[in-house]
């Protein structure tokens with residue numbers, strides 16, 4: 282069907298003001314933050330409610346035109362990128378909180394709200410929605426559910442899936458389903474809502490989400506620990522968790538990441554010491570327990586070769602010690618002409634083994650590999666850098682480097698992605714993790730919901 286004809290048909294479903302047809306305005310919908318393009322969006326629809334989504338999806342089904350749900354386009358695995366000429370359905374206008382239920386500690390929301398806005402809104406009521414992806418001020422909560430996003434606080438508080446209690450979904454053929462609700466326990470039938478969490482926009486359009494909340498912690502203290510050796514930093518992670526202290530975050534930066542941050546920040550670094558640093562946040566409702574946790578961490582660190590400890594309680598100093606970690610994305614961009622980012626996850630006691638193997642890969646292929654990330658949950662961000670435009674070695678070897686990283690992670694008992702998802706780029710590695718049968722079962726679930734394969738087709742599985 283011609284683009285103009287599609288446009289004319291869709292005008293019967295939603296106001297033409299909310300359909301993007303002009304090719305120059307479609308630019309930003311070609312890709313997500315991974316930056317690659319594959320095909321073009323036919324047009325973009327901005328529905329305001331679930332009924333419009335149902336009709337848009339029914340139309341796509343009738344005409345067999347691929348349809349792609351899109352939040353704010355910050356994804357890193359290509360989930361929102363059209364692989365074929367497609368209709369994009371954006372949630373940008375569906376950004377309202379439907380209800381904050383203070384008695385039940387629940388919030389129900391539309392999918393398009395920016396995650397940080399939702400967090401701030403509930404915090405103003407002394408309530409806490411813990412998941413904190415680094416992109417929280419630009420991504421949507423629906424995108425977070427579709428990717429099962431997490432952030433530094435996953436060590437203590439878990440990821441998005443741990444808070445989703447209810448979901449409303451429009452299926453790929455335009456039916457409305459509702460799973461879960463405002464209950465903290467639910468043993469009624471299959472745990473269906475979890476199939477949609479992390480399904481990367483391939484099984485249905487999430488139109489409403491109910492999240493559980495916590496009371497807002499009163500105290501929050503940060504620690505920066507610098508270690509003489511990388512394995513001692515990862516040893517410390519295991520020992521701290523075993524001691525019964527549950528930090529909200531345990532972030533890891535190896536020396537090369539610290540050097541990159543220093544080049545970016547100049548003399549604004551709180552500490553440059555050590556082969557590796559850990560950044561911890563201890564939070565809680567009881568000051569005495571928070572103080573005792575800090576004493577325990579201090580004791581554990583003193584038994585290892587910890588060369589610097591900084592404790593930050595006031596906001597300014599906290600900002601200062603987090604600055605290096607927060608600057609790493611920009612620091613990597615500044616020092617390279619191109620980079621590949623991986624977010625494999627391994628059991629926490631395999632972290633130093635993973636990093637050792639990455640250093641060997643770096644030597645083998647002569648490509649800089651810099652790691653940092655969420656040490657407390659074994660999810661490491663691996664940055665493979667191309668430093669110069671004319672560096673042919675990078676292009677020649679990058680595919681081998683990526684494959685070896687996936688193999689190493691799986692061998693260590695890990696997985697391909699901790700938070701960014703499979704999308705387009707990691708489909709070819711799924712066989713490392715799943716047997717033929719395990720893949721077939723997942724494909725059959727997709728087929729059952731999307732018999733004509735028009736809903737975000739060919740993502741996750743090749």
Ligand SMILES: Cc1cc2nc3c(=O)[nH]c(=O)nc-3n(C[C@H](O)[C@H](O)[C@H](O)COP(=O)(O)OP(=O)(O)OC[C@H]3O[C@@H](n4cnc5c(N)ncnc54)[C@H](O)[C@@H]3O)c2cc1C
Pocket residue numbers: 313314349350351352353354355356357359360361372392413414415416419420421422423424425426427428429430431432433481482483485486487488610700701737
């Ligand atoms: C600088 C930076 C830092 C980041 N840090 C983190 C981090 O710390 N942790 C982390 O987990 N991720 C991180 N990300 C990745 C990204 O922000 C998350 O994956 C986020 O959840 C994507 O949300 P979005 O609204 O931008 O979704 P999009 O990119 O628009 O879409 C992502 C996927 O979700 C699907 N989708 C979106 N909305 C819906 C819906 N309503 N129904 C069904 N499917 C839907 C899309 O089809 C697509 O497959 C980071 C990204 C950047 C650029």
